[in-house]
Amino acid sequence: MNKIKPTLIFLLLSCIAYSQKEPVKIEGEAQGTTYHIIYFDKANRDFKPEIVQILKDFDLSVSTYIQNSIISRINSNQKNVEVDKYFIACFKKAKEVWKNTNGAFDPTVYPLVNAWGFGPGKKQKIEPKKIDSILKFVGFDLIKLKGKHIVKKDSRVQLDFNAFAQGYSVDVVSEFLNSKGITAYIVEIGGEVYAKGKKLDGSNWTVGIEKPIDNKETTNDLKALVSLENLAIATSGNYRRFIIENGVKYAHHIDPKTGYPTKNNLLSASIFAKECISSDANATGVLVMGLEKAKLFLASHPELQAYLIYSDEKGNYQEYETNGLKSILKEAE
Template sequence: MKKITLLALFVGLLIMAGCAPKTQKYVYNEGTVYTTLYHFIYSSPNGKDFKDSIELKMNEFGNSLSTFIPTSTISRINKNDSTVKVDPYFRKCFLKAEEVSKKTNGAFDMTVAPLVNAWGFGFTKKDSISPGLIDSLMKTVGYQKVKLVGDKIVKENPNTMLDASAISKGEAVDMVCDYLASHGCKNYMVEIGGEVRAYGVNAKGETWRIGINKPNNKGLYDDNDLEDVIHLNDKALATSGNYRNFYVKDGKRYAHTIDPHTGYPVQHSLLSSSVLANNCMTADAYATAFMVLGVEKAKKIVENDPNLEAYFIYAGDNNMNMVWYSKGFKNLIIK
C-alpha cells in the first residue's frame, strides 16, 4: 500500500488555483480509479478540462493491467488464454518489472501473486495458510519463470500468475503525465493512489510540494502529521509501507509485503520506503523492492544508482522511528 500525504496539499493548491491569474488556467481533477483515489492539477491551454479524456485513457490502461477486470490482458494471461497478445501498456510494465527484478535479485517479482492472494492481500480470497501451501505456491514463483517472447507471455509453470499492482499505478501516473504534456500542459502534478509525479510549478508559481507521512503502527494516519515535506519538479515519488495494510491473527502481525524468496510476509524494521526516480513506474517498483530488502540492502542499491534517491523510515531502538535519506533526497527537503 503506497501512501503519501497529498490531500491537504492538493486542497491548498486548488484554492491557490482559483486565485491565480486567469492566464494560468489551472484545472483540478479528482476521482476514483483502480480501487483508489486520484488527484490531478495542471495548467491547461485555454483552460480546457481533460478529465473525461484522461479517464478514458485510465480505463484503457486498466483493461491491460488490472487483475480485478476478468477480461484484462493480465487476467487472461493468468488464466492461460493462449490467444492473448500483450499490448503496449503490458509490454512496458513487464520489461520494467523484469529490469528491477534483476537489479534487486528478485526482491521485486510480479509472480508473487499467488502468495499475496494466499496471505489475503491480493485479488482473490485468502487461503488457510500452512507451510505445505507456501511450499506448493513457491514452485510457481520466480520472475525467471516467465518470459516475453514476441507478443506472447511464456510460462514455465501454467499455475504461475502475475500481479502488476506494485508497479502499474506508477505507470498509470506516467501515462497521464505524458498525455497532459502532449496536450500542451506546461505544469502539472499527477497523483494516483499516493504515487506522484510533478513538473513545472503550481498556480502560485512555486515548485510543487509533497508531504511524507509519519508511519503509525495502528494502521492510521493523519494528513497533518508529516515526517517531512519536499520540493518535486520533473521527478516522480512513490512510497510503499507496511504500516497501513496488515492484519493481526493470534496476536501476530502480518504485513502485506511478501518476500518472494521465502513466501512469508517480511519481518524487519523498515516501515516506509519513498523513492525518487525520473519516472513513477521505476519509483513504484523500487519502493516495493526496498520494503522486501530492508534498510541496509536497500541503501546499497540507492547509493550505487545515480538515478535513484530514497527516504526510509524504520523502527529503531525502543520502537522509536528513525529516518535515513540519500544525499540527493536531502537537497529536496524543505527546512
C-alpha cells in the same frame, strides 16, 4: 486494480493568476483509490473525459481485479492472449527491477499474495508445506515476453503488477498531458505522484510524506515535506495494508524468496525517480530488502533517491535519506 495506498498526502496549494484565474483541477476515483490532477492551460481545457478513458483502458490491461483484463486472462492461461503497450511497459520494467534488486521485487508473487489474503483470491490456511508448494512456481525467470505473447515455463505462474502499476498510470496520464502541450502540472493517483514544471508563483509543487502509523482508513500526520519539479515519488509502507492473525501483524509485502510477509525494521520507503513506474517498483523492492540491504542497493543506483523511515531498537522513528534530497526535503512542523 484495488490498491488503496495514500502514503503521500497531496497538498493542494493556492496559486496566483496565470493566463486563467485558476488552474484546472480534476479528481475522481479509479483503481480502487482516488486521483487528483492540477494543470495550467491557457485554453482552460478540461481533459477529464480523456483521462477517465485512459485509466479504464489501463485497468483492462493490468488489473488483476478485472476478470477479463489482459493480465487476468494470462493468469488463467487463456490461449492466444495478445498483450498491449501498457502490459509490455509493465513487464519490461518489472524484469529490469527484478534483476536490479536481486529478486526482492518479483511480480510472480501473485499466488502468494492471494494465499495470504492480500489479493482478489480467497485467503488460504498458511502452513509451511503450502508456502513451499507455491514457491515452486514463483520466480520471474519462469516467464518471458515473446513478441506480443507471454510464455510460461510452468502454467501455474501468475503475475501481479499491482505493486507498481499505479505508479505507471501516473506516467501514462503525464504523457497524455505532455501530448496536449501542458508544461506545468502535478498528477497523483493513489498517493503516487509526478510533478512537472512549477506553480504559478514560481515555486515547486509540494507533497507530504506520512508518519508510518498503522491506519487503514484515514491519513496520518505528516513526517516530511517534499518539493518536486520534474520528479516522481512513490511510497511503499507496511502500515496501510496488513492483517492481524493470532495477535501477529502480517504486512502485505511478500518476500519472494521466503513466501512470507517481510519482517524488518523498515516502515516506509519513499523513492524518487524521473518516472513514477521506477519510483513505485523500486519502493516495493527496497521495503522487502530491509534497511541495510537497501542502503547498499541505493548506493549503486544513483538514478534513485530515497527517504526511508525505520524503527530503531527502542521502537523510535529514525530516518535515512540519500544526498540528493538535501535541497528538496524537510521535516514537517
